[in-house]
Amino acid sequence: MSNDKPQFAPYDAPSGGWGSARSLGDILTRAGVPISGALALTRQNKVDGFQCVSCAWIKPAKPLPFEFCENGAKATAWDITSRRCTPEFFAKHRVTELLDWDEYQLEQTGRLTHPLRYDAASDRYLPVSWAAAIAEIGRELRAIEDRKSAVFYSSGRTANETSYLYALFARLYGNNNLPDSSNMCHETTSVALPLSIGQGVGTVALDDFAKADCIMFFGQNPGSNSPRMLHPLQEASRRGVPIITFNPLRERGLERFTNPQSPAEMLTGEETRISSRYNQVKTGGDLAALTGICKALVDLDAAEKAAGRPSVLDEDFIARETHGFADFVAWLGQEDWDEIERRSGLHRGALEATAHTYARAKATIGIYGMGLTQHRAGVETVRLLVNLLLMKGNIGRDGAGICPVRGHSNVQGQRTVGITEKPELAPLDRLAEQYGFEPPREKGYDTVEACEAILDGKVKAFVMLGGNFVRAIPDHSRMEPAWRKMRLTVNVATKLNRSHLVHGEISFILPVASRIEVDRGAGPSSQALSMEDTSGCIHGNKGVRAPASPFLISEPRLVCEIAKATLDPNPKVPWDRWAADYAEIRTAIAETYPDIFHDYERRMWEPGGFQRPLPARKRDWKTDTGKANFVTPKGLVEDLDMPEVGHDSFRLMTLRSNDQFNTTVYGYSDRFRGINGTRLVVLMNRADIDRLGLKVGETVTLKTVSKDGIDRVRPGLLVVAYDIPVGCLGGYYPECNVLLPIWHYAEGSKTPAAKSIPVTVHRDSGRAVVPAMEAEPA
Structure with missing residues (x-):
């Protein structure tokens, strides 16, 4: 949404280049920090600086002079903006009024400066003292008899130290209700990989990109979601490494790249081809596409051996290191090529060509994002990608491995230190001994289960440590009314968002310092926090900016203060000491997780950080069989519960623009897709537009196809x-x-299947669009 007239024009330039440079200048100017912001960016992703608050891409040991990308710079500018959202702003605007503002308008108000409490009489947020806010939150949480009725959500930006305290607080309170942003994106990874390779994270390090001789992409768009990844991809492409992409949309970052940090490329306009082969798979068709590649590889192997040539599979690795291969091959033999082509949307020849390229490679990296995880069959699809890699021994080998690209900057790290709703994934026995209490053993709510409990009226309090939960979750039309029925909603944030406006009976907005800001804690070690990147490397973080307001406090301190106000005193839990010195928190983390965090204080400042143990990199398979497992899918159907795509139904995938990160919208320009001035659009194939008798620029309504009797509609889409x-x-x-x-x-993972939603298209007049081939004669 925007006041500007929407404009649609193809964008022919590569990713990066002058488009990226102009976008950077624009965001720094709009944030009011054109000079100071540029200076801050020189410390981004540096050993003595701060880790990007945007994505979790790998922080290198030898950073570039400007180790940030366009979207990382936007996230930094958004955090250090000169704009302020003060109590005077809320005095001018009622909450009901602000509900009509969109994400961009709300966050454009700037950094929150004072703690606030909702006042129903005036329909406004009013300033409140920290002492009063924390005391009331503590009273409300203590008053809840059924401790399962409180939920403790955390955003993926939260540092390791804060995450550890927050998870401990929830368990001391009495539940494992610790949903987080991983539930919404890569929970599928966390469920799929342990059965296959014995660990819930990827196996690829940054150095592997320099050693790979084949790279395959599935459902990941680095140009918008992790642009720093384009540097190793550019280097690989220049070495002649085939980069094979499977994605429904042709994303510019996977097509062409001009390095904005190269003066020569900027002056000459030199472009690097990224994808050597681009396969536009149907939405939800990756399961079938991967099946086709695996089937073609088996057929190729049989042909080679029949001709007296060596096997193209790594038979020694399969025999020595894996389990279940024979069953998987038998399943592949039963799958029909016509069905594979129909469900994937790709020709057999394209899948066989991929298999031939893969067969010739000695070290292959398989990269994927939410284009695989956010599907009904996401868990099976990720495991099938692992199967493909295992067929040639491409896990536990230099230059090879499985590479899930995580989203938010510390979404992986917070899981490592205890943010999980699954009690079996937390060291509860060690925590019990360390802190002298009996941790809850019952499974907590994940994101979907928390939403279901809210709809059922079972949740009394919801504490949100960062993020924009109400806006990020599915089923807005049902969730927002149910959200308002909760007794207590606590919003820990740096900027205003919609979750703060859809409030419970008692609601607080508690503004905290950003990780980019200098913490005014008691000791020198209180200036430091730590995060984990997508490769499992853990890095230190030092703030470089003065806090946006003298009334801000740090997230670790806030968690400690709320815990003290809520829980009975425990001499083994030194909240005050932790609030004063974050090195003390890291000592506690190392005591809980000695195998990962020993010598924590020193190692987090090593260039490139220190990598947590990744057994599968050493072919140490922590699985039930003691080997890597080939997992056989149930079939090729992506979603048994939904109708097939036909003449009148479609599969909708939700997307981010290159002017946003998660629910944070930096502007209305999706440069790579040529869409400016609006976000209310639906992208359609020209053949579908013509078949339905629509016109480009016409507004339509999308309606979800489901059998639960609930109308879900999104009108006004161009x-x-x-x-x-x-x-x-x-x-x-x-x-x-x-x-x-x-x-x-x-x-299996309950990750919302946002990449394949069955919908129908209707003109905004309310009349259903009838396909031309089925229309009644005039």
């Missing part, structure tokens, strides 16, 4: 012709989340 497979649609997240049912999630 039709945009786009290079997307027939039968598939694209729309922006979070605007299209209203179309995603709570129960439409990945089997």
Whole structure:
């Protein structure tokens, strides 16, 4: 949404280049920090600086002079903006009024400066003292008899130290209700990988990119979501490494790149081809596509051996290190090529070509993102990608491995230190001994289960440590009314967002310092925090900016203060000492997780950080079989509960623009897709537009196809012709989340299946669009 007239024009330039440079200058100017912001960026992702508050891409041991990307710079500028959202702002605007503002408008108000409490009489947030706010939160949490009725959510930006305290607080309170942003994106990874390779994270380090001789991409867009990744991809492409991409949309970052940090490239306009082969798989068709590649590889292997040539599979590795291969091959033999082509949307020849390229490679990296994880069959699809890598021994080998690209900057790290709803993943016995209490052993709520409990009226209090939960979750039209029925909502934040406005009976906004800011804690070690990147490396973080307001406090201190106000005193839990010195928190973390965090204080400042143990990198398989497992899928159907895509139904995938990160929207320019001035669009194949008798620029309503009797609609979407497979649609997240049912999630992980939502298209007049081939004669 924007006041500007929407504009749609193809963007022909590569990713990076002058487009990126101009975007950087624009965001620094809009944030009011054109000079100081540029200086701060020189410390981003440096050993003595701060880790990017945006994505979790790998922080190198030898950083570039400007070790940040366009979106990372936008996130920094957004944090250090000169704009302030003060009590005077709330005096001018009632909450009901602010509900009509969109994400960009809300966050454009600037950094929150004072703790606030909702006042129902005036429908405004009013300033409150820290002491009063913390005391009331403590009283409300203590008053809840059923401790399962409180939920403790955390955003992926939260540092290791804060996350550890927060998880301990929840368990001391009495539950494992610790949903986090991982539930919404890579929980599928956390469920899929342990059965296959014995660990819940990837196996690839940054050095592997320099050693790989084949790279395969599935459902990941580095140009918008992790642009620093384009540097190792550019180097690989220049070495002649084939980069094979499977993605429904042609994303510019996977096509062409001009390095904005190279003066020569900027002056000459030199471009590097990224993908050597680009396969526009149908939305939800990755399961079938991977099946086709594996089937073609088995057929190729049989042909080579029949001709007296060596096997293209790593037979020694399969025999020595894996389990279940024979069953998997038998399943592949039963799958029909016609069905594989129909469900993947790709020709057999394209899948066989991929298999031939893969067969010739000695070291392959398999990269994926939420294009695989946010599907009903996401868990099976990730395991099938692992199967493909195992067929040639591409796990536990230099230059090879599985590489899930995590989203938020510390979403992986907070899991490492205890943020999980699954009691079996937390060291509860060690915590019991360390802190002298009996931790709860019952499974807590994940994101979907928390939403279901809120809808059922079972949740009395919701504490949100960062993030914009109400806007990020599915089923907005149902969730927002239910959210208002909760007794207590606590919002820990740096900026205003919609979750603060959809409030409970008692609601607080508690502003905290950003990790970019200098912490005014008691000791020198209180200036430091730590995070984990997507490769499992843990890094130190030092703030470089003065706090946005003298009334801000740090997240670790806030968690300690709320815990003290809520819980009975425990001499083994030194909240005051932790609040004063974060090195003390790291000592406690190392005591809980000695195998990972020994010598924590020193190692986190090593260039490149220190890597947590990743057994599968050494072919140490922590699985039930003691080997890497080939897991056989149940079939090729992505979603048994939903209708097939036909003439009148489509598969909608939600997307981020290159002008946003998660629910944070930096502007209305999706440069790479040529969409400016609006986010209310639906991307459609031209053939579908013509078949339905629509016109580009016409507004339509999307309606979810489901059998639960609930109408889920998203009106007012402008039709945009786009290079997307027939039968598939694209729309922006979070605007299209209203179309995603709570129960439409990945089997096994409960990650919302936002990348394949069955919908129908209707003209905004309310009249259904009838396909031309089925229309009644005039």
